Amino acid sequence: MPRRRPGGKKEKVYGKPESNVFLGAFAVKISGEFLMDDTKPPIVVIRNVTKTYTRGSQVISVLQDLSLDIVDGEFLALMGPSGSGKSTLLNLLAGIDKADSGSIIIGGIEIMALTETELARWRSMHVGFIFQFYNLIPVLTAFENVELPLFLTGLSRKERREHVAAALGIVNLSDRVDHYPSELSGGQQQRVAIARALVTDPTILVADEPTGDLDRVAAADVLGLMGRLNREFGKTIVMVTHDPRAAEQAHIIRHLEKGVLDAHPETSH
Amino acid sequence: MHILKLLIRNTFRHKLRTGLTIIGIMVAILAFGLLRTVVSAWYSGVAASSSTRLVTRNAVSLIFSLPVSYKERIRQVPGVTEVASGEWFGGVYISEKNFFPNFAVDAKTYLDLYPEFVLSEGQKKAFLADRKGCVAGRKVAEQFGWKVGDSIVLKGTIFPGNWEFVLRGIYHGQQKNTDETVFFFHWDYLNETLRKTAPLRADVAGYYIVGVKDPDRAAGVAVAIDALFKNSLAETLTETEKAFQLSFIAMSNAIIAVIQAVSIIVIIIIMAVMANTMAMTARERIGEYAVMKTLGFGARHIAGLVFGESLIISAIGCAAGIAFTYPAAQWFSDTMGIYVPVFNVENRTLLMDVAAALIIGVVAAAFPTWRAINVRIADGLRRIG
Numbered sequence: 001m002p003r004r005r006p007g008g009k010k011e012k013v014y015g016k017p018e019s020n021v022f023l024g025a026f027a028v029k030i031s032g033e034f035l036m037d038d039t040k041p042p043i044v045v046i047r048n049v050t051k052t053y054t055r056g057s058q059v060i061s062v063l064q065d066l067s068l069d070i071v072d073g074e075f076l077a078l079m080g081p082s083g084s085g086k087s088t089l090l091n092l093l094a095g096i097d098k099a100d101s102g103s104i105i106i107g108g109i110e111i112m113a114l115t116e117t118e119l120a121r122w123r124s125m126h127v128g129f130i131f132q133f134y135n136l137i138p139v140l141t142a143f144e145n146v147e148l149p150l151f152l153t154g155l156s157r158k159e160r161r162e163h164v165a166a167a168l169g170i171v172n173l174s175d176r177v178d179h180y181p182s183e184l185s186g187g188q189q190q191r192v193a194i195a196r197a198l199v200t201d202p203t204i205l206v207a208d209e210p211t212g213d214l215d216r217v218a219a220a221d222v223l224g225l226m227g228r229l230n231r232e233f234g235k236t237i238v239m240v241t242h243d244p245r246a247a248e249q250a251h252i253i254r255h256l257e258k259g260v261l262d263a264h265p266e267t268s269h
Numbered sequence: 270m271h272i273l274k275l276l277i278r279n280t281f282r283h284k285l286r287t288g289l290t291i292i293g294i295m296v297a298i299l300a301f302g303l304l305r306t307v308v309s310a311w312y313s314g315v316a317a318s319s320s321t322r323l324v325t326r327n328a329v330s331l332i333f334s335l336p337v338s339y340k341e342r343i344r345q346v347p348g349v350t351e352v353a354s355g356e357w358f359g360g361v362y363i364s365e366k367n368f369f370p371n372f373a374v375d376a377k378t379y380l381d382l383y384p385e386f387v388l389s390e391g392q393k394k395a396f397l398a399d400r401k402g403c404v405a406g407r408k409v410a411e412q413f414g415w416k417v418g419d420s421i422v423l424k425g426t427i428f429p430g431n432w433e434f435v436l437r438g439i440y441h442g443q444q445k446n447t448d449e450t451v452f453f454f455h456w457d458y459l460n461e462t463l464r465k466t467a468p469l470r471a472d473v474a475g476y477y478i479v480g481v482k483d484p485d486r487a488a489g490v491a492v493a494i495d496a497l498f499k500n501s502l503a504e505t506l507t508e509t510e511k512a513f514q515l516s517f518i519a520m521s522n523a524i525i526a527v528i529q530a531v532s533i534i535v536i537i538i539i540m541a542v543m544a545n546t547m548a549m550t551a552r553e554r555i556g557e558y559a560v561m562k563t564l565g566f567g568a569r570h571i572a573g574l575v576f577g578e579s580l581i582i583s584a585i586g587c588a589a590g591i592a593f594t595y596p597a598a599q600w601f602s603d604t605m606g607i608y609v610p611v612f613n614v615e616n617r618t619l620l621m622d623v624a625a626a627l628i629i630g631v632v633a634a635a636f637p638t639w640r641a642i643n644v645r646i647a648d649g650l651r652r653i654g
Contacts, residue, residue, distance in 0.1 A: 139278035233288020
């Protein structure tokens, strides 16, 4: 599977927030090389996943026997018409929905086997979600919104502040920490949302139409930021989009049509 | 701490809605507290009754009298310390709207049996020395602006005529729940007047207040007294002062039941209003709860947010309601004056206020919490945008 690599050396391993190497990892990655190993196994392994919805007496098949591998550090764009199942696939990947059958292994964990409580804990550690409509908590400042997921990590106040400051620094919003979402533009809100997704140093970042509610300039800005997160910090990103320009930012573009993944992935670069 | 901040900011996100709900709870708690205080006031006589006092009355009915000769016979019953005869006088001051309880009593023994009616030694001596003397409670004296030495004329309703008295003392209650609206004078004055004006009504007492040495033996003393007059023309019924008071309250049980029911209905109504507020709140924030779940927050966090918000609103409403209960009770007491002798907000009422607010907060949040917890993240996220 052809894919663009950020470099050619060994991968820098991300630590979890509790291991407290997040800031160190940022420092290393900002300085330059985030490199991967061609031979390593995929970080996401999806096998024969099927998902149906029942609407009244009608059973709608959304995903049919879908299999997909995503390697660590990959930037994958999922495209397809409305109702093709791309958001459903994203939700399954993020552990916020459950498949009817099949297997989803992320970072070596079979998430289909996790209970709701285990899944919530898993999400807090391994998934950063970027929404189309940012979904910031309106009564919290940018800083507090980014800090929110860290309350589930057991980090000290000082550590949390350091992580939040680092995340907001990466998205270039250090000067807006005390601003409420209503005081920020759409693009800035989305950058705060990205910082929030990033702050726990998750295994994968999933983004559902992250530029869908933004103007062209803001969309380009957000896409540039996501590209940078992938290149400089080696973040594995799965993005659902309708926008071909947004998809160009990814290494690989996969098309979904009526719940079936295309046979031949498209390389964007 | 951060979650608490979120909780508080969420609570006041819709200031008008939250403010109106808090006012609603405040009014409900105020009404609940006042209604419970009315019920407590009804029972104030029971609460203030002494375990060392018995009341002996005609077994047929309180409206029938007992011979004056019974007094000495009751005094001889083992365990009895003192006996005071009493008669409901039923006089009115100037006009019938000026109602207050007034009794003809054996002055000396009556004051001994009611140590909670605190009278200065000088006033007590002056009262005992003056056959036309009378004593009034602080509240009734204040109501009519009486001072010691004033001449007071009561118009008799049961015992016709104008009855002249000289106010020799004003008592105040030893305890907070002591009735300070009682007016009493010498039974001898009544009896001697009746001997002249209505001899057939003289030499009888409406009831006897009996002092007992040992409250634990009060029941035995009561039985002994009643046995003494068994098969006589005027059989007696002797009971503790508490039971005597309760028998009066039993006559108005229906009213008390209605007041209690209304107080509970008030709470149920505000519970429904509060539940509606919380349901609206949870419905509006279902997307935010879905986002928080996506971030990894679990059911207990979501439940904490919904319950917390509901409890903050009900706690503020409760605190405001309690704060207003005291001045409202004072106003009610001042306005009603002698008609409601004791109108104190009891600690028990405050505890019931707090319990009611807690129940409102918990019940109102129960269903919205259940919904917020159980909504699928994907469905919750779909509500946004």
